[in-house]
Amino acid sequence: MFEFDADDIAQRSSTGTLPTKTQVDELVAAAHARYATLEEGVVADYIPILAEADPAWFGLSVVGVDGTAHEAGDTGIAFSIQSISKAFVFALVCDELGHTVVHEAVGVNNTGLPFNSVVAVELNDGSPMNPMVNAGAIATTALLPAGHADERWQRIRDGLSRFAGRQLALDGEVYRSESFTNHRNQALARLLQSYDRLAIDPVEAVDLYTRQCSLAVTAHDLAVMGSTLADGGVNPVTGERVISPESARDTLALLASCGMYERSGEWLFEIGLPAKSGVSGGIVAISPGKGAVGAFSPRLDPAGNSIRGQRACAYLSRALGLNLFASDPQPLVSPSALAHEGVRS
Numbered sequence: 334m335f336e337f338d339a340d341d342i343a344q345r346s347s348t349g350t351l352p353t354k355t356q357v358d359e360l361v362a363a364a365h366a367r368y369a370t371l372e373e374g375v376v377a378d379y380i381p382i383l384a385e386a387d388p389a390w391f392g393l394s395v396v397g398v399d400g401t402a403h404e405a406g407d408t409g410i411a412f413s414i415q416s417i418s419k420a421f422v423f424a425l426v427c428d429e430l431g432h433t434v435v436h437e438a439v440g441v442n443n444t445g446l447p448f449n450s451v452v453a454v455e456l457n458d459g460s461p462m463n464p465m466v467n468a469g470a471i472a473t474t475a476l477l478p479a480g481h482a483d484e485r486w487q488r489i490r491d492g493l494s495r496f497a498g499r500q501l502a503l504d505g506e507v508y509r510s511e512s513f514t515n516h517r518n519q520a521l522a523r524l525l526q527s528y529d530r531l532a533i534d535p536v537e538a539v540d541l542y543t544r545q546c547s548l549a550v551t552a553h554d555l556a557v558m559g560s561t562l563a564d565g566g567v568n569p570v571t572g573e574r575v576i577s578p579e580s581a582r583d584t585l586a587l588l589a590s591c592g593m594y595e596r597s598g599e600w601l602f603e604i605g606l607p608a609k610s611g612v613s614g615g616i617v618a619i620s621p622g623k624g625a626v627g628a629f630s631p632r633l634d635p636a637g638n639s640i641r642g643q644r645a646c647a648y649l650s651r652a653l654g655l656n657l658f659a660s661d662p663q664p665l666v667s668p669s670a671l672a673h674e675g676v677r678s
């Protein structure tokens with residue numbers, strides 16, 4: 334069981350809006366200070382370049398749906414987005430092809446197995462199961478309509494850039510490092526191909542997926558990208574509509590069930606928010622209608638989720654009232670008060 338370490342923080346209900354700017358600023362700073370010295374977990378090294386990350390990096394950003402940013406720590410350090418790209422590529426594909434197509438082609442249920450599981454595909458008759466594990470993400474990327482590979486890549490990069498509100502760049506070192514070592518993803522793509530579950534050539538699909546994972550972002554970017562999902566698909570900083578409200582809703586539903594891999598249930602139970610993590614140490618957690626948390630710290634738990642990031646999200650979910658399931662009862666209205674208002678039962 335993962336220790337979220339925020340049980341002493343009072344749960345504010347999710348009703349209404351974020352607290353005042355000063356309060357959010359203070360709570361983000363407090364969450365950062367509380368977990369900044371935590372040294373549990375290990376930096377990912379199965380993609381060799383990721384091992385060079387400084388384990389001390391820790392950035393925390395909250396961007397509200399009014400576009401206001403609240404930040405602490407290393408929120409300007411760039412890192413590769415990795416699996417967090419899956420959420421936003423899914424959002425673009427869902428927006429283009431619709432709810433039913435992605436549901437049928439990829440699926441929406443959790444595998445209960447690690448993100449790069451081959452067994453999960455075999456156990457499910459070749460279904461990649463959901464777009465948040467590697468097999469499902471490769472299948473989803475392959476669905477994006479485009480005439481050729483370059484156009485598909487431009488559409489992915491431009492789409493993710495619109496979520497971030499700035500042009501995102503490919504980290505060439507990460508792309509090369511992962512391209513030399515992603516044998517398992519190539520195997521997953523071939524396996525999908527053998528089940529006739531991949532819309533394009535497997536080599537092209539894995540290359541595009543590796544590129545999308547290599548886009549460089551900051552914790553601040555993640556909070557803006559998440560806040561676009563929290564704001565019905567409109568980027569709250571640029572004002573641009575990136576996807577429809579329905580596609581934002583569908584993406585958040587998937588993040589709630591599958592975003593934290595086999596730990597998604599535990600995460601939802603403790604934190605109550607749709608979220609997505611990546612092996613470079615990023616996490617985005619979204620509070621629909623309110624905003625999003627972008628966290629970055631490279632030390633990971635065994636499932637591949639940032640330890641400081643998870644704890645900071647648990648803290649902020651309670652302290653800012655982000656948990657979707659935490660409601661306040663409405664005050665009871667007595668029958669005599671209603672009669673006084675002229676309401677008849």
Ligand code: GLN
Pocket residue numbers: 415416417448449467511518543546610611612613637
């Ligand atoms: N690019 C990484 C991979 O395919 C992404 C995994 C992750 O962030 N969990 O293994």
